[in-house]
Amino acid sequence: MKYIYIIILMTIGLGSCDEKDELEKANEYYNSGDFKKAIQSYDEHLKMKPADEIALYNRGRAYEELGLYDKAIKDFLKVIEIAPTNIGAYLSYGKQFYREKDYDNAAFQFEKAYKLNTNSSQSATLLARAYHKSGEVEKAMEFYNIAINNDNENAEAYLYRGALKIHLNQSGGCNDIKLAENIGYKGARDLYKKYCN
Incomplete structure (x- = not known):
């Protein structure tokens, strides 16, 4: 036995x-x-x-x-x-809506992920991008700011916040794009040359 x-x-x-x-x-x-x-x-x-x-x-x-x-x-x-409570699954599911240009549903999924962890810079950035694409610029700016506050090395958030500031004729857009370039975001230099020189 x-x-x-x-x-x-x-x-x-x-x-x-x-x-x-x-x-x-x-x-x-x-x-x-x-x-x-x-x-x-x-x-x-x-x-x-x-x-x-x-x-x-x-x-x-x-x-x-x-x-x-x-x-x-x-x-x-x-x-x-x-x-x-799996944040990654909500983000990945939301990215599918984003790819389909269904920014409202993308934001809905990204917001679920963000609410599960409000310290997530990635969730805040994706939520900002969805709001940005759907034309909700105030919410987009709010979440770009949150993303940067959560991670001051988030080049993507700096880049798109900078682009949004330039679009809205607000100051500091070129500075944000330069920060994205300094952190190493690909394409930031070209964007800086296009809008800031």
Whole structure:
């Protein structure tokens, strides 16, 4: 009886190692940019653990990288169902609306993510961008400011706040774009040359 118990424990342990190995392998494929192989490995892992929110989210991101947006959305929605506090899933789901130029629904999803963590500079930036695109410039400015207050190295927030200031004929726009350039945002130099020289 004692030996049977040990064999059962070893079998459970090996199963856990296989699950972990498959997930690690999937993550390695994802990080190397081999999204098709990553999806295959996530699929294998999810056969054993279908409610693994990390594997589901990462598979959704891999689908997204391949432009398979319908499949990505299904994974993001499943993550939200399983773990309604997963900020990444709301942001990724919101980005789909943003890609479709449905800025109101994008803002709705980004706002959910922001409310889950009001210190998130990324959530605030994406929310600002959605408001900016939908023409709600006061809200956009508010959230660009929040994004920068949450992370004073957020080049994207500086860049787009600067662009919005220039559009609104407010002072400080060129300074913001220069800060984005100094932080290393690609394209900031061209924008600075276009509007600030």
